Amino acid sequence: MISGSYCHLAQTTLPVEDQPLVNIFVGVCLALFGMGIAWAAGLFQKRSVAGKVRVQTAGQASLLGFTTGAMLVAMYITPAITLALLMPAKAVPIKPEAANGLVESGASEIATTKTFFEVPVVRKVELEGDSPDNSITTQPAGSGAVENGSAPGGVRVKLSNWQIAILSLVTYVVGISVFFLMRPGGYSASFDLGLTAKNLPKALRVVLLGALAGFPLTYAAAFISEAVFQLLNTPHPVAHDMLERMSSSQSPVVLMLIILNSVLLAPIFEELLFRGAMQSSLTWLFPSRWMAIVIASLVFASSHVWWSVPAIFVLSVVIGYVYERTGNLWAAIGIHVLFNGISTTLFLLTR
Numbered sequence: 001m002i003s004g005s006y007c008h009l010a011q012t013t014l015p016v017e018d019q020p021l022v023n024i025f026v027g028v029c030l031a032l033f034g035m036g037i038a039w040a041a042g043l044f045q046k047r048s049v050a051g052k053v054r055v056q057t058a059g060q061a062s063l064l065g066f067t068t069g070a071m072l073v074a075m076y077i078t079p080a081i082t083l084a085l086l087m088p089a090k091a092v093p094i095k096p097e098a099a100n101g102l103v104e105s106g107a108s109e110i111a112t113t114k115t116f117f118e119v120p121v122v123r124k125v126e127l128e129g130d131s132p133d134n135s136i137t138t139q140p141a142g143s144g145a146v147e148n149g150s151a152p153g154g155v156r157v158k159l160s161n162w163q164i165a166i167l168s169l170v171t172y173v174v175g176i177s178v179f180f181l182m183r184p185g186g187y188s189a190s191f192d193l194g195l196t197a198k199n200l201p202k203a204l205r206v207v208l209l210g211a212l213a214g215f216p217l218t219y220a221a222a223f224i225s226e227a228v229f230q231l232l233n234t235p236h237p238v239a240h241d242m243l244e245r246m247s248s249s250q251s252p253v254v255l256m257l258i259i260l261n262s263v264l265l266a267p268i269f270e271e272l273l274f275r276g277a278m279q280s281s282l283t284w285l286f287p288s289r290w291m292a293i294v295i296a297s298l299v300f301a302s303s304h305v306w307w308s309v310p311a312i313f314v315l316s317v318v319i320g321y322v323y324e325r326t327g328n329l330w331a332a333i334g335i336h337v338l339f340n341g342i343s344t345t346l347f348l349l350t351r
C-alpha cells in the first residue's frame with residue numbers, strides 16, 4: 001500500500017527548523033489572524049453550522065454508508081491488486097553481488113522477480129548461519145511502509161516515482177468511479193449532496209472566504225505542532241513523500257502526473273469520500289453536526305502521515321464546517337484543491 005491515502009500534501013517546509021519558540025510565535029499569529037477573519041465572516045454565530053439537511057431517511061444514510069465502505073475498500077486494495085496483476089509469481093535466483101544492495105551482506109542467494117515495472121522483488125534469502133529453516137523473507141534495503149507497495153507474498157517493493165504516480169492515478173480514478181457508480185444523492189431531489197451544476201458558480205466566493213479563514217489556522221497548527229515535535233526531540237521528514245518525489249523527479253511527464261494526482265484528483269476523491277459520503281452519513285447518526293465534522297476529520301487526518309495529523313485535522317474541520325454551512329460539495333473540493341495547490345507551489349519554488 002502506498003502511504004496513507006497515497007498523495008496527500010499534508011505540510012510544507014514552512015516551519016523553522018530547531019527554533020520552537022519562533023514556530024510557536026508564528027503559529028499563534030496565524031491562528032489569531034484566521035480567527036479574526038472567521039469572526040468577521042460570522043462563523044462564530046450560534047448555529048452557523050446548521051445548513052441544509054442533506055440526509056433525511058435511514059435508506060439514504062445506509063446508501064452513503066455503503067458508498068463510504070466501498071470507496072475505502074477501493075482506496076486500499078486497488079494498489080495491491082494492480083501490483084499483484086503486474087508481478088509474476090515465479091522467482092529467479094541471482095547472486096548477492098548482483099542484488100544492488102537489496103539485502104545485508106552474508107546472504108548466499110536471493111530469489112527475486114523482475115516485474116512489468118522492472119521492480120526487483122525479494123522473495124527469499126538463503127542464510128549462511130544456523131537459521132532453523134535456513135531461510136527468511138526480507139525486503140529491499142531502505143524500503144519502508146511509507147513509500148513502498150506490497151507485492152504478492154507480503155514482501156515490500158521500493159517503487160519509483162512514475163510507478164507511484166501511475167498507481168495513485170489508478171487508485172483515484174477507481175475511487176471516484178465507485179462514488180458515481182453508487183450514485184449517492186442521485187435518486188431524488190431531496191437527497192442532494194451539493195454536487196449539482198447550480199452549486200458550482202456559488203462555490204468560488206465560499207472557497208476564497210474559507211481559504212482566508214481556514215488556511216492560516218491550518219498553517220498555525222503546522223507551526224505549533226512542529227514546535228512540540230522539536231521540544232520533544234521527535235524528528236520526522238521535512239516534507240511529505242510526494243513532495244520529495246516531485247523534487248527528485250527528472251521526467252516532466254512524471255512530475256505533471258504527480259501534480260495532477262496531488263492537486264486535483266486527490267482532493268476530488270477525498271472530498272467525495274470524507275465529506276460527501278462519510279460526513280453526510282454521520283449527520284444522520286448524530287444529533288450534532290459538529291460530531292459528524294469531528295469524526296470525519298479524525299478519520300481523514302489519521303489516513304495521513306503522523307506528523308501532519310494536527311494540521312490536516314484543522315484543515316478537515318474547516319472544510320467540514322464549510323460543507324455543513326453551505327451544503328456545497330464543490331466548495332469543499334475547491335478549498336482542498338487550493339490548499340494542495342498552494343502547498344505544492346511553495347515547495348516547488350523553494351526546493
